[in-house]
Structures are given as structure tokens and as C-alpha cells.
Amino acid sequence: MIIWRRTTLRVVLYIFIFLSGVLLCPTLFFEADKTETKIEHQTEGFKEMMVPVINNSLRKELDEANERIKALEMKLMSLESRVPKPFPNVKFLNYRTKKRILVTGGAGFVGSHLVDRLMLKGHEVIVVDNFFTGSKKNIEHWSGHENFELIHQDIVNPLFIEVDEIYHLASPASPPHYMFNPVKTVKTNTIGTINMLGLAKRVGAKILIASTSEVYGDPEVHPQPETYWGHVNPIGPRACYDEGKRVAETLSYAYAKHDKVSVRVARIFNTYGPRMHVDDGRVVSNFISQALRNKTITVYGHGNQTRSFQYVSDLIDGLIALMASNYSLPVNLGNPIEYSITEFAVIIRNLVGNNNTIGSTEAVEDDPQRRKPDISRAKKYLNWEPKVSLKQGLEHTVSYFRQELQRTAAGPSRHRSLKGNIP
Ligand SMILES: NC(=O)c1ccc[n+]([C@@H]2O[C@H](COP(=O)([O-])OP(=O)(O)OC[C@H]3O[C@@H](n4cnc5c(N)ncnc54)[C@H](O)[C@@H]3O)[C@@H](O)[C@H]2O)c1
Numbered sequence: 001m002i003i004w005r006r007t008t009l010r011v012v013l014y015i016f017i018f019l020s021g022v023l024l025c026p027t028l029f030f031e032a033d034k035t036e037t038k039i040e041h042q043t044e045g046f047k048e049m050m051v052p053v054i055n056n057s058l059r060k061e062l063d064e065a066n067e068r069i070k071a072l073e074m075k076l077m078s079l080e081s082r083v084p085k086p087f088p089n090v091k092f093l094n095y096r097t098k099k100r101i102l103v104t105g106g107a108g109f110v111g112s113h114l115v116d117r118l119m120l121k122g123h124e125v126i127v128v129d130n131f132f133t134g135s136k137k138n139i140e141h142w143s144g145h146e147n148f149e150l151i152h153q154d155i156v157n158p159l160f161i162e163v164d165e166i167y168h169l170a171s172p173a174s175p176p177h178y179m180f181n182p183v184k185t186v187k188t189n190t191i192g193t194i195n196m197l198g199l200a201k202r203v204g205a206k207i208l209i210a211s212t213s214e215v216y217g218d219p220e221v222h223p224q225p226e227t228y229w230g231h232v233n234p235i236g237p238r239a240c241y242d243e244g245k246r247v248a249e250t251l252s253y254a255y256a257k258h259d260k261v262s263v264r265v266a267r268i269f270n271t272y273g274p275r276m277h278v279d280d281g282r283v284v285s286n287f288i289s290q291a292l293r294n295k296t297i298t299v300y301g302h303g304n305q306t307r308s309f310q311y312v313s314d315l316i317d318g319l320i321a322l323m324a325s326n327y328s329l330p331v332n333l334g335n336p337i338e339y340s341i342t343e344f345a346v347i348i349r350n351l352v353g354n355n356n357t358i359g360s361t362e363a364v365e366d367d368p369q370r371r372k373p374d375i376s377r378a379k380k381y382l383n384w385e386p387k388v389s390l391k392q393g394l395e396h397t398v399s400y401f402r403q404e405l406q407r408t409a410a411g412p413s414r415h416r417s418l419k420g421n422i423p
Contacts, residue, residue, distance in 0.1 A: 175241075
């Protein structure tokens with residue numbers, strides 16, 4: 001009996017539990033659902049309230065991170081500048097064969113190419129430049145090299161150093177540059193040359209003077225041999241340069257005769273190549289810049305006047321061969337292939353490929369009508385003649401100008417821009 005009661009009670013208890021479960025669960029589910037919705041509502045509100053706060057703090061963190069990155073970048077740049085740069089491979093020369101060579105105007109167009117060549121040959125090179133038209137950028141790849149030294153000085157002031165050879169190139173070379181301050185141009189080519197010849201005399205160095213085809217003026221003899229005395233207007237706008245160089249030659253032979261200085265005189269004809277000033281007003285730079293800038297290529301006067309163009313590496317070969325030779329009279333260094341200025345404009349236009357129009361403008365005063373070197377002396381005594389074709393040379397030059405124009409479009413030009421535009 002007792003057992004039956006217990007069993008009945010258990011069954012009743014189970015039924016009760018089952019029924020309360022069935023009745024309670026939906027209520028519980030419903031309540032849980034309500035709580036969840038409530039939480040969701042609360043979260044939305046919280047989100048709305050918090051998002052701007054989070055955004056602001058994220059932005060702040062991002063700004064701070066950017067600042068830190070910038071500071072690190074600056075630090076990295078300053079550290080990189082202290083790490084020794086990989087220099088081009090230079091030849092090893094022992095103390096018997098290694099020379100100490102001074103290049104005046106070594107930060108300029110021709111000078112910097114000469115510096116490269118002498119450095120690669122393993123010599124010690126000292127550049128003296130006042131940066132009137134030259135640029136540190138032209139020689140910065142040697143900065144810090146044990147064989148290289150840069151002296152920031154105007155050669156109108158004397159220089160007291162010990163050297164074996166002097167390449168004297170310091171002088172503005174393009175008409176707008178040398179006409180900018182004609183008196184200074186005369187001083188650089190006279191007083192500056194006296195200083196360099198004096199240095200050569202004192203230390204017993206061999207000296208090469210960079211003279212020019214301009215000593216022939218507007219020539220009446222064609223092509224021009226070194227024996228031709230020239231046709232220069234001594235009071236014209238180009239005289240500061242032409243006569244300055246003629247006096248530089250006179251001084252060289254006076255020191256050679258009177259003081260037994262070993263001199264070499266290079267009469268350089270139009271030279272072009274990378275590192276020319278993009279806006280120096282010379283015909284090569286004018287035409288290439290105009291063609292690349294999609295402008296009209298301007299020819300001065302009728303365009304039948306002629307020029308011959310030498311690539312810079314050919315000139316450097318010639319200068320080094322002349323310095324090494326025993327030949328002390330003037331030597332023409334130039335490319336004898338002659339082009340009319342109009343022909344040259346067409347060549348540049350075709351090479352750049354912008355289909356520019358070719359226009360003409362007023363002729364310039366004292367513009368030489370014909371220019372072509374007679375290079376038989378250089379062939380005979382230096383075994384030298386130009387090797388680089390106009391096409392090859394211009395391709396290198398156009399690609400350099402393209403890069404320079406892009407670089408200077410991004411920031412101000414490092415070159416001094418002078419008024420005037422004379423070929
Ligand atoms: N490039 C040519 O076609 C050409 C033709 C004939 C002769 N040259 C002669 O070759 C030499 C180099 O010409 P470039 O085309 O390289 O010219 P450039 O203007 O590029 O270089 C001349 C260098 O001399 C420096 N300089 C000028 N005056 C100076 C002074 N008083 N003191 C110290 N440095 C000074 C300039 O800053 C520059 O670095 C010049 O003597 C020039 O007369 C050049």
C-alpha cells in the first residue's frame with residue numbers, strides 16, 4: 001500500500017514537473033527574447049554614442065603614427081647619408097703612377113665628365129669651382145671618396161696647393177652665362193688663368209687650358225685650322241669671352257716661353273651631352289628643351305649658319321690624350337661633321353618625336369656663320385678623332401634632358417637661370 005502511494009506521488013510529481021516545464025518555458029523564452037532585444041537596443045544606442053569617439057581617437061592615433069613614421073623616415077635619411085656610399089670602381093694606382101690632378105671648373109658640364117674619367121683611372125682629383133654655372137649634383141657621386149676633394153673657391157683668387165697636372169676649365173661657356181657679367185668673364189679668363197699658370201710654375205705642374213673655337217670669331221677660313229688667327233670683333237657682345245680666351249692662350253705661351261711652364265691648349269668646338277644646363281641658351285639645349293616642352297623650335301636668323309657637334313666623351317678622350325702628349329701648340333678638338341642649324345632642328349624634332357613646328361626669330365649679333373674644325377693636327381699628334389655618332393650622342397642627351405625636366409618640374413631648378421637666349 002505504502003509502495004503504491006509512493007508510486008502515485010512520484011507520478012503526480014513528474015506530471016507536475018512536466019506541466020510546469022511546458023508552461024514556464026515559453027514564458028522564459030519570451031522573457032529571454034525581450035531581454036535580448038533590450039540589449040540590442042542598448043547596444044545600438046551605445047554604438048551611436050561611441051562611434052564618433054572611437055573614430056576621433058583612431059584618427060588621432062593614425063595622425064600620431066604618421067608623425068612617428070615621418071620622424072623615422074627623416075632619421076633613416078640622415079643615417080643613410082652617413083653610411084659610406086658605394087662608389088664606382090676606381091683603378092688602383094701606386095704612388096709612382098698616381099697623379100694629383102686639379103680640375104678648375106670641375107663641377108661644370110665638361111669638368112664633371114673629366115673628373116669621372118680621372119677618378120676611374122685611379123688618380124687623386126681636386127676640383128676647384130665657385131658654382132657660378134656648375135652644380136654639386138654633377139660631382140656628388142664622388143663626395144667622400146678618398147681620392148676626391150672639392151674646394152669651393154673663385155679662381156680669380158690665388159690657390160696654394162701641390163699638384164702634378166692642372167686642367168683649367170673654369171669659365172662660363174654659354175653666351176647668356178658669359179654675357180651676364182662680362183667684366184667677371186674677362187677676369188676669370190685673365191686673372192684666373194694667371195693664377196693657374198702661376199700655380200703650375202710654382203709646383204712644376206703641366207697645365208692644359210680649355211680654349212675655344214670662339215678664338216676664330218666669325219671665321220673667314222673654312223674649315224678652321226689652328227694656324228688661322230681668327231676674325232673676332234673686340235668690342236662686340238661676345239668679346240668678353242672670345243678675347244678673354246685669346247688672352248688666356250697668349251698668357252699660356254708667355255709662361256711657356258718665359259718660365260718654361262709645360263702648357264697644352266685645347267681649342268674646343270661645340271660640345272653636348274648629359275649634365276649640360278637645360279636652359280643655358282646654347283643651340284643643343286635650346287632645341288632639345290623646346291622639343292620636349294612641346295614648344296616651337298626657334299632658329300635664329302635664316303638657319304643656314306652651320307655648327308658641328310661633338311659628344312662629351314669624345315672631348316674627354318681628346319683632353320686626356322692632349323695632356324699626355326708632348327705637343328704644346330693649340331689643338332682643335334671637335335667633330336668635323338657640319339650641319340646647318342635648320343637641319344639640326346629637324347634632327348632634334350624627329351628624335352624627340354613631338355612633331356614640333358620650327359620657327360625663326362631675329363639673328364643675333366656677331367653670330368658665327370660657319371663652324372667646322374680642321375682636326376688633322378689632333379689626328380696626327382694625338383691619334384684622336386671623334387667616335388660617337390650624332391644620333392647616339394643625342395639619344396643620351398635627350399634622355400638626360402627628359403629626366404632633368406621632370407625633376408625640375410617637381411621642384412625649382414638648381415641651375416642659375418639667366419636671362420637671354422643666344423645660340
Ligand atoms: N661646352 C662647350 O661646348 C665648350 C666649347 C668651347 C670651350 N669650352 C670651354 O670648356 C670649359 C668648360 O665648359 P662647360 O661647357 O663645362 O661650361 P660650364 O659652365 O658647365 O662649366 C664651367 C665651370 O666653371 C665654373 N666657374 C666659372 N667661373 C669660375 C670662377 N671664376 N672660379 C671658379 N669656377 C668658375 C662654373 O661654376 C662651372 O662649374 C670652359 O672653359 C669653356 O670655355 C666649352
